[in-house]
Amino acid sequence: MYKNIIVLSLIIGLMNIPAFAKTKDGIGNNINDKEYPSAEKVLPVEVKAEDAPITISGSVVKTVDMNLDRCIEIALGNNPQINAAFHDVLASDSRIKQVWSNYFPQLNWQTGYTRIRQLQLSDVFNTNLTYNYYLLGQITLQQMLYDFGVTQNQATIKRLDYEAYKASLAGVINDVIYQTKDAYYNLLLAQENKRVAEDNVQKYELFYNQAKAFYQIGMNPKVDVTIAQSNLSNAKMKLIQADNSINIAIANLNNIMGVPFIEKYDVQERLNYVPVNITLNQAVDIARDSRPELKLAEIKVKSAKQAVKLVKKSYFPTLSVEGQYMRGGAHWNSNYGYNVGGYLTFPTVNGMLIRNEIKEAKYLYDKELANAVKTQNAIYLEIQTAYLTLNEKKSQIPVAILQVKQAKENYELSYGRYRVGEASPVELRDAQVTYQEAQLDYYNTLYGYNSAKAALEKAIGKNLVSGEKPIDLDLKKK
Numbered sequence: 224m225y226k227n228i229i230v231l232s233l234i235i236g237l238m239n240i241p242a243f244a245k246t247k248d249g250i251g252n253n254i255n256d257k258e259y260p261s262a263e264k265v266l267p268v269e270v271k272a273e274d275a276p277i278t279i280s281g282s283v284v285k286t287v288d289m290n291l292d293r294c295i296e297i298a299l300g301n302n303p304q305i306n307a308a309f310h311d312v313l314a315s316d317s318r319i320k321q322v323w324s325n326y327f328p329q330l331n332w333q334t335g336y337t338r339i340r341q342l343q344l345s346d347v348f349n350t351n352l353t354y355n356y357y358l359l360g361q362i363t364l365q366q367m368l369y370d371f372g373v374t375q376n377q378a379t380i381k382r383l384d385y386e387a388y389k390a391s392l393a394g395v396i397n398d399v400i401y402q403t404k405d406a407y408y409n410l411l412l413a414q415e416n417k418r419v420a421e422d423n424v425q426k427y428e429l430f431y432n433q434a435k436a437f438y439q440i441g442m443n444p445k446v447d448v449t450i451a452q453s454n455l456s457n458a459k460m461k462l463i464q465a466d467n468s469i470n471i472a473i474a475n476l477n478n479i480m481g482v483p484f485i486e487k488y489d490v491q492e493r494l495n496y497v498p499v500n501i502t503l504n505q506a507v508d509i510a511r512d513s514r515p516e517l518k519l520a521e522i523k524v525k526s527a528k529q530a531v532k533l534v535k536k537s538y539f540p541t542l543s544v545e546g547q548y549m550r551g552g553a554h555w556n557s558n559y560g561y562n563v564g565g566y567l568t569f570p571t572v573n574g575m576l577i578r579n580e581i582k583e584a585k586y587l588y589d590k591e592l593a594n595a596v597k598t599q600n601a602i603y604l605e606i607q608t609a610y611l612t613l614n615e616k617k618s619q620i621p622v623a624i625l626q627v628k629q630a631k632e633n634y635e636l637s638y639g640r641y642r643v644g645e646a647s648p649v650e651l652r653d654a655q656v657t658y659q660e661a662q663l664d665y666y667n668t669l670y671g672y673n674s675a676k677a678a679l680e681k682a683i684g685k686n687l688v689s690g691e692k693p694i695d696l697d698l699k700k701k
Contacts, residue, residue: 301481371539393515401681410472513684520595527588609679616672623665630661
């Protein structure tokens with residue numbers, strides 16, 4: 224009886240509402256389309272093939288497919304740091320030849336005119352002793368025969384400098400490869416985040432449509448539609464941010480590759496998990512043979528030792544021969560002369576200066592020994608950090624997958640409860656937020672693993688090649 228009275232009262236109340244006669248089914252109020260526009264009207268529009276000569280996927284124009292190997296290849300050929308380091312190597316090679324040029328003959332040509340007035344003789348004889356001296360040509364040929372190893376030490380130092388520049392070039396290449404890998408993985412992460420944002424928009428659109436339907440039939444209040452609309456707008460805002468993050472990631476990758484104005488390309492790869500089985504000791508052993516900075520530190524120690532030997536030879540003379548032919552005299556071609564001789568030239572000796580130069584060279588040698596140990600310790604720490612981070616991310620991946628499964632199940636249960644009117648909008652929104660965050664955490668963990676793998680490869684100076692194929696961890700298939 225009470226139930227019939229409630230139903231009768233509800234019908235009478237609805238009849239008194241002016242908008243009742245205008246509703247489609249005679250139940251509830253009309254939706255204000257301006258206040259609550261259809262979700263399709265505000266979703267990002269995808270350019271169709273019939274509307275444009277190219278199709279757009281995300282924010283990248285599909286023109287050329289790009290992968291990691293191709294990115295590294297482009298970076299090695301275009302990165303300005305590599306180009307600058309390579310020219311340092313070429314310049315260093317030229318310096319070696321400059322030192323060895325000491326053993327090449329030196330040829331000199333001189334011509335001129337001189338007017339001379341002998342002051343002392345003119346004063347003694349009380350007459351003006353002035354005459355002209357013409358030099359048609361004076362050719363001098365000088366050849367250094369031996370300098371007791373000075374040139375050899377200088378050439379050895381320059382050769383070690385050349386090896387140091389080559390090691391520096393290898394170090395720059397190693398850094399650029401790491402930066403390219405990390406930027407590429409960051410681009411893949413941005414694309415995965417966009418896929419999550421797109422999926423989130425679709426889910427909030429379903430939520431919004433469901434809330435609007437419930438409101439139209441009078442099951443739920445208008446506030447549910449407002450909440451759903453706010454959630455959908457927030458999801459679209461995050462989708463715009465995710466799309467822009469892809470553009471920023473591409474710009475960063477292009478800058479590292481050295482081609483900021485490259486034509487747009489499409490990256491089809493996904494973040495994946497490639498198992499790497501290597502121990503810490505194995506990583507350290509590889510670094511001893513492959514890490515450029517270790518070789519550079521060793522070369523600097525050898526160069527400092529050669530500098531000590533060179534300074535100790537500051538007392539040594541130089542043995543050389545010289546020939547000279549001159550033509551000139553009172554007139555341009557009135558006479559000629561020549562001289563030929565051998566010379567043993569001793570340097571000007573400042574005992575205090577040379578003694579302290581030797582001390583300085585020895586101190587610098589000890590300094591390079593200490594720097595070599597410092598470099599070795601820093602590289603060992605870098606290897607440890609990358610190795611431990613790699614294992615951490617490797618252990619987090621199964622947990623992240625489990626969190627995604629649990630969050631997805633919780634969302635599906637909440638959405639099912641909401642469809643039958645058992646769950647509140649807040650409960651569904653919380654479930655959706657948890658599911659989204661779980662997906663983002665998973666992809667960030669996967670990016671962290673790949674980035675740590677690239678960091679470990681940089682730390683040991685060599686790529687880690689695994690015989691195992693990438694493991695498919697696509698969440699859509701889980």
